Amino acid sequence: MSLTLRVLAPDKSVFDGNAEEIILPSTTGLLGILPGHISMVTAIDTGVLRVLNKGKWDSIALMGGFAEVESNEVTVLVNGAELGSSINSTNAEADLEEAKNKFNQLEGEPNSPEKLQAQESLNRARARFQATKDQ
Structure with missing residues (x-):
């Protein structure tokens, strides 16, 4: 089944x-x-x-x-x-690092719209990078 x-x-x-x-x-x-x-x-x-x-x-x-x-x-x-399998792992890793840097730059701004948007971008970049690791 x-x-x-x-x-x-x-x-x-x-x-x-x-x-x-x-x-x-x-x-x-x-x-x-x-x-x-x-x-x-x-x-x-x-x-x-x-x-x-x-x-x-x-x-x-x-x-x-x-x-x-x-x-x-x-x-x-x-x-x-x-x-x-369709995601370029090198590009995904670079996107993840960029998203981490943007998020870390907003550390002093709790719950600002910019920080929430940076967190969502980080989550998306992390998901794309993790998906390349099983291929």
Whole structure:
């Protein structure tokens, strides 16, 4: 028995295939999904979705959204997503360092709009970089 996974962003279908196991970055922590999982809906955080298929793990960087699990079908609707295999790891690492520097420059400004935006940019850059590490 396997799962059917669909990852949909506003502009494209990022993934549509089978999986043996899925690990979702929910807003309350990592959530493992196996065949026969109970039906549910959960909010997705910016992070890395991991997919086990034929004994190999693949990664997809997600930029927040929702996931629905029902009858061995998992549908993930997100604001943005990229397959880890399509991300240039050198560029992703450079983007992560740049985002860290911008965030650190705003250390003295707690809860300012600029700092919140820098935190979101850092989260996105970290997710993209982490997704390249499993490839």
